[in-house]
C-alpha cells in the first residue's frame with residue numbers, strides 16, 4: 368500500500384513509485400494546496416469575477432463555478448475547494464481527471480479534515496456525476512489527460528496538478544495547453560505550482576496571459592494563466 372508521509376505542516380502526502388515523486392510539497396501539503404489552488408486560484412477567481420471590490424462577501428447569490436482538476440490524486444485540492452465553497456456560499460461543478468487512482472485503503476490513512484467528505488469523493492463512481500453535498504457536484508474521469516476529449520469550452524478554473532516536467536514532460540507541452548485553452552471560458556484561469564520558463568512559454572503560445580506570482584513556502588514562484596479572449 369502507498370503509505371502516508373508527513374510533510375512540514377503536519378499534513379500527509381503520498382509518494383508515487385511509478386513517477387518517483389511526491390504528490391505535494393514536503394514543506395506542507397495542505398499549505399501548498401491552499402496557497403496555489405485555493406488562495407491564488409479559487410479565491411482570486413471569485414475576487415476578479417464575482418465579488419465587487421475584491422471583498423469576500425457572503426451576501427451574493429450562490430453562483431456555480433466550473434472547475435477542472437488535472438490529477439485528482441489524494442483529493443486534497445477537491446476537499447479544500449469544497450471547504451472554501453461551503454464557507455463562501457459558492458456552488459462548484461468539479462471535474463477531475465485521474466489516470467492512476469489511489470486505493471481506498473490509502474485514502475483512509477490520510478490525516479486530512481472532513482474525512483467523510485473525502486471518502487465520498489473517492490467512493491464516487493468514475494464517469495458518473497454525483498452530488499457530494501448541496502452545491503458540490505463532482506464528476507471524475509479515469510482517463511489520460513492526453514486522450515481526454517474535453518469537449519467543452521466552459522471551464523472557469525483549472526487546477527493543473529500533474530507531476531513536474533522533470534517526471535512528466537509531455538503533460539506540460541504546448542498541445543496540452545492548447546487543449547486546455549480551448550476548454551476554457553473567457554476569463555478562465557489556470558493555476559499550477561510549476562513556474563518553469565518552458566511551461567510559461569507553452570502557456571503563452573497557447574493563448575494564455577501568464578503571471579508569475581509568489582509560490583508557497585519552499586517555492587519562489589508559481590504560475591497563473593488567464594484566458595482573456
Ligand SMILES: C[S@@+](CC[C@H](N)C(=O)[O-])C[C@H]1O[C@@H](n2cnc3c(N)ncnc32)[C@H](O)[C@@H]1O
Nearest residue numbers: 438439440441443444465466467511512528530
Ligand atoms: C502531483 S499528483 C496530484 C496531486 C493531487 N492533486 C492531490 O491533491 O493529491 C499528480 C497526479 O496526476 C496523475 N496523473 C499522472 N499522469 C496522468 C495522466 N496522463 N492523466 C491523468 N492523470 C495523470 C497521477 O496519478 C497523480 O495522481
